[in-house]
């Protein structure tokens with residue numbers, strides 16, 4: 119059985135721990151590796167390595183740091199299929215979807231390649247007589263990332279390339295459920311020329327995260343995962359005077375206007391709702407049909423019902439298994455609650471299985487209609503292949519539903535009316551909006567801007583906001599004159 123190593127100070131080392139967490143293939147729940155629960159001393163060593171590396175890495179010229187990212191981007195592309203295969207084997211994602219997971223991370227590395235331009239400060243000459251003011255963007259120090267299971271390539275790549283390109287060093291604590299992908303990402307990063315100690319990786323759960331959150335050396339914490347853990351991490355990190363950005367759960371609505379292109383709506387809704395078995399923070403889990411568009415619900419349910427779960431290399435499979443038996447049990451329990459609370463189950467994936475993989479965490483596509491806002495299937499993030507359909511008469515009513523929801527990660531509207539789209543984009547209280555695009559994940563020159571209970575903090579992932587998050591601004595006011603020096607003391611706060 120392969121034991122997942124730690125990465126400390128440029129070395130892939132076996133943990134001395136006697137505690138391990140099984141990494142399984144979710145299609146049959148057989149163990150494929152084991153991840154150690156790192157010892158306290160090992161987490162401390164990772165932080166110390168990052169602290170030490172910061173002294174030199176922060177002084178490496180910015181264009182040289184960019185060149186490491188250029189080589190890294192090249193290697194990631196060269197190893198795209200290999201990374202997707204590792205990723206698919208530990209998450210169960212279909213091969214194409216696994217490639218997408220890696221690709222959306224590569225795009226962030228491409229953004230990190232632009233770091234010299236992104237780190238430009240500001241300057242004004244002659245703010246007072248012979249006085250100039252200019253600012254520099256400087257790195258913070260040791261930054262930390264804690265990542266979820268559902269995007270084991272993309273989400274680590276949201277974090278460490280941007281932080282490290284800024285001149286910081288990093289300790290990553292990836293999900294214990296699929297650590298093999300982040301380890302391969304790290305090997306390629308070192309091959310790209312990242313010096314020792316710049317990126318470190320430890321494994322484990324709460325105890326290891328707590329060491330990172332409480333360590334005085336750590337300056338900034340990036341987290342992606344569930345709401346309770348996100349709230350805990352945000353509170354702990356900020357009460358320890360660290361900056362924090364915590365991306366959390368979601369319940370994303372699509373509003374379907376009756377003037378939308380029906381074919382376009384139905385085609386897009388199938389993948390957006392049950393793709394990746396609904397285990398995407400931007401999955402569409404609620405469809406709000408406005409007016410006569412409710413007549414499309416049955417046809418949508420029929421199309422979603424035709425999507426088959428399957429193993430990662432089955433080309434006919436629309437999506438894979440859920441990540442764990444625990445996740446499956448949770449989703450099944452929520453489906454049952456929908457039936458008990460009176461929603462109409464148009465497609466029921468509760469009994470789904472895949473031949474030859476009966477031990478896997480399968481849940482088939484599931485569609486509910488007549489869902490109301492008080493039901494648990496509406497209130498809770500299901501994180502499974504389940505779509506809830508609701509019906510209203512007007513766009514205003516649809517907006518009221520979306521805005522009353524506790525989450526604000528993503529939303530979309532399908533319409534052929536510019537006026538309706540504009541009203542929606544303006545009035546909706548959600549941070550990422552798609553217009554005739556179901557899942558509006560921004561490319562990395564923008565930022566990933568969830569709102570409400572989907573995000574705690576102010577500066578978001580990637581784009582310009584990530585540069586601000588992973589840096590300090592130093593503002594310098596200087597006077598260089600040969601003569602014309604003001605005489606006498608200046609007893610005021612004004613520059614002269």
Ligand code: NAD
Nearest residue numbers: 265266267292293323324327343344347365366367368399
């Ligand atoms: P999770 O919260 O269970 O775990 C996330 C990370 O936190 C893991 O590394 C885990 O080891 C660690 N962790 C778990 N419990 C902890 C604790 N008590 N204290 C400290 N650390 C702890 O999340 P998950 O199940 O891996 O991921 C799914 C969740 O992530 C969903 O809620 C999904 O919506 C969310 N997510 C959000 C976004 C976003 O951008 N908003 C993106 C992807 C996933």
